[in-house]
Amino acid sequence: MKNSRNIKKFLKIVFEKNKLIASIAFVIMLVISMLDLSIxxxxxxxxDDAIINNKTNLLIKLVLLYAIISIFSALFTVILEYIYSKMKKRASIKLKIRLLKxxxxxxxxxxxxxxxxxMLSIIENDIFIVENFGAEILFSLIVDGLTACIALFFLVRxxxxxxxxxxxxxxxxxxxxxxxxxVIAQKTEEVRKDSGNISNIVQEYVSNIMNVIISKSSFNFFKRYIKQEKGLINKCIKLDMIISSNISASMILSSLITICIYGYGGLKIxxxxxxxxxxxAFQQYTGMLIGPCINIIRSNTRIQQSLVSINRIFSILDEPIIINQDNNSSIIKEDFSGNITFDNVVFSYDEDRILDNINIEFEKGKLTALVGTSGCGKSTIVNLLFRLWDIDxxxxxxxxxxxxxxxxxxLRKNISIVTQDLLLFDDSILNNLTIGNKNISKKFVKDVCNRVDLYDFINGxxxxxDTIIGEKGVKLSGGQKQRVAIARxxxxxxxxxxxDEATSALDNISQKKITENISDLLKNKTVIVxxxxxxxxxxxxKIYVIDKGRVIESGNHEELILNESTYYSLVNEQKQELALS
Structure with a gap:
């Protein structure tokens, strides 16, 4: 049921906006089949006529007819392949875009x-595999069935x-x-699953190569990688041997058919x-009966292999969108203030309560800070505001x-988050600052860069x-990356x-200077630190002190110091750490 449903959804994507060229392809395929059946x-x-009866003129005419049929069949095949290629690439790109969106x-x-x-394995490998599944295989099944029936009719006669x-x-x-x-379908699914796991290990290694070297964990990576690869190699060999055995069995039986035709047919002659x-002619029609039948069987093998990939693709596309994204909801307008209120918010993750009746306010034009130990729920508050999750x-x-x-x-357009885990593209500094927005003036960009102490570096x-900063901003230092993120x-x-820990890579002097320089640009904004x-x-x-998902203190710095409670203790701890360092 699931398989047929996914195939229908996939074919809908393939034929969407391709109905005309798909119809042309089907007609061309029928023409090719009819031409081949006439040979x-x-x-x-x-x-039996021209050669046996010494009819030279008839022989010339028939040979020319044979040549014309062959030429037209070849030309139509080229046109057909062009149409299929166009349809496949359209469907492939459409699937990738739909997946990413x-x-x-x-x-x-x-x-x-x-x-x-x-995920990368699905987006690249699985979509590549299903490229050939669609109009091409569907039309082939229809035409092969028709060809086999007509060939059978001639063979019976x-x-x-x-x-x-x-x-x-x-x-x-x-x-x-x-x-x-x-068996092939089952083994293919196992191979695909293992390939995805290996891709995950390699991606983890490549994307963190510098940290892997620094942490001296290359041996651990290769240990995991080689173990997975050995398992995959054994499964691939088994799959190749099964496919090879399948082909060999087909070849033996096909040879027996040819032997029977020439042996028994020769006796009849x-x-x-x-x-x-x-x-x-009988031998050629037999080929047109057996060939399409084998194609239909092999198509079933291809369908089974493609079905594994189709199911993997739709396992993502069918993933429910939990966060309601009603496009008819309120659009944030120019008079938007940005005053935020968390009213008795409760949030749990995997049955663990992360936030417990949180009440917080963030006001426009004010800087509000969240502090607390790691895992107390500070970043969760921001994630909920951005609606990566919905509250309970x-x-x-x-x-x-x-x-x-x-x-x-x-909503998300009006919220900017600067985190420790910076997103930087392998693109120019300008595009990383503007995220490709051409409407932002270069003058404003330069002014902001100057304020975050980045302009002189860029100018040099x-x-x-226009300097390309490399993958994940590898050509920039930690402090420069954070300056780019703040400017953006x-x-x-x-x-x-x-x-969110936006200045962790900056020293106290740099952090203070940047804060002072950008303060006037933040006056009419709601700022959360x-x-x-x-x-x-x-x-x-205002400062909120969070502990175990609850607000345990709030006030400004002076008020919280006078309270001599949790915030006071945290401040003293950091002073002692600084003194020791």
């Missing part, structure tokens, strides 16, 4: 469980007794092929019950409107703002800006 009759006439709509829960290597021998061997061939097909032309109880409101009632795209590069958030002009280094939030308008 045995021309062959019979050449041997769908991924961006899924929840944080899905992202935390996803294996990147396996020519030599029914010889046909019985051929059909007996054909039934044996079909039975053997069907058995092999099931000797007895005068058959002509040489009929024998050759309570409400999160912006300007007194539940964030669930905002258009999700519009050979290509300035300000350039985006979002109403709400979150700094998550900080481990408490010296960075002394000037915050």
């Amino acid at each position: 045995p009759q021309v062959t019979r006439l050449i041997l 769908h991924l961006s709509k899924l929840s944080g829960e899905y992202y935390t469980n996803i294996k990147t290597g396996n 020519m030599q029914s007794d010889l046909l019985l021998i051929v059909i007996t061997l054909q039934v044996m061939l079909t039975f053997i092929q069907s058995k092999f097909t099931k 000797i007895k005068g019950n058959m002509t040489i032309g009929e024998l050759i 109880e309570g409400k999160i409101m912006i300007d007194n409107i539940d964030i669930k009632d905002y258009n999700l795209k519009s 590069l050979p290509n300035g703002f 958030a300000i350039i985006s002009n979002s109403s709400i800006i979150v700094f 998550i900080a481990h280094r408490l010296s960075t939030i002394k000037n915050a308008d």
Whole structure:
């Protein structure tokens, strides 16, 4: 049921906006089949009529006809391959775009469980495998079935007794092929799954190569990788041997069919019950019966192999979108303030309560800080605001409107988050700062870069703002990466800006200087700071101290110091650590 449903959905994608060229392809395929079916009759006439009766003119005409049929058949085949190629690439690109778009709509829960290597294997390998599944294989099945039926009609009329021998061997061939097909499908699925796991290990290694070297963990990687590869090699060898055995069995039975045709047919010619032309034509029609039948069986093998990939693709596309993304919801307008309220918010992850009746307010034009030990729920608050997850109880409101009632795209457009885990593209510095937005003025970009102490560095590069920074910004230092991320958030002009450990790679002097330089640009924005280094939030308008998912203290720096409670202890601990260092 699941398989047929996924095939239908896949074929809908293939034929979407391809109906006209698909119809043309089907007609061309029928024409090619009809041309091929006429060749045995021309062959019979050449041997039994033109050559036997010494008819030179007829021979020339028939040979020319044979050549014309062959040429047109070849030309139509080239046209057909062009159409198929166009359809396959369209469907492939459409699937990739649909997959990538769908991924961006899924929840944080899905992202935390996803294996990147396996995902890449699906996007690249599985889509490549299913490229040949679609109009090409569907039309082939129809035309092969039609060709086989017409060939059978001619064979019955020519030599029914010889046909019985051929059909007996054909039934044996079909039975053997069907058995092999099931095994091939099962083994293919195992190989694909293992390939995805290996891709995940390699992706993890390559994307973190510098850290792998620094941590001296190459041996551990190769130990895992070689173990997985050995298992995959054994499974691939088994699969190759099964496919090879399948092909060999087909070849043996096909050879037996040919031997029977020439042996029994030759005996009939000797007895005068058959002509040489009929024998050759019979052999050609037998090929047109067996060939399409084998193609249909092999198509089943291809379908089974493709079905594994189709199911893997739709396992992502069918992943439910938990976060409601109603595009008809409220669009954030220019008068948007950005006052945020967390009202008795409860959130659990895997049955573990992360936030427990949180009540927090973030006001426009003020800097609000969240502090607490690791794992207390600070970053979770930001993730919920961005709607990577939805809360279990309570409400999160912006300007007194539940964030669930905002258009999700519009909501996220107005929130910029600067994290420790920086996203930098293998592109120019300018494109990394503007995220490709051509409407942002270069003058504003330069001003912001100057404020975050980045302009002189960029200006000193050979290509300035057009300098390519490498994958994940590998050509930049940790501090430069964070400056780029801070500048990007300000350039985006979002109403709400979150700094989640955004200055962890900067020293105290640099951090203080940047904070002072950008303060006037943040005046009319809602600014949220998550900080481990408490010296960075002394000037915050309000500080919330989080512990085990609850707000245990709130106030400004001076008020919390006077309380001599958790915040006071955290400040003293950091002072002692700084003194010791």
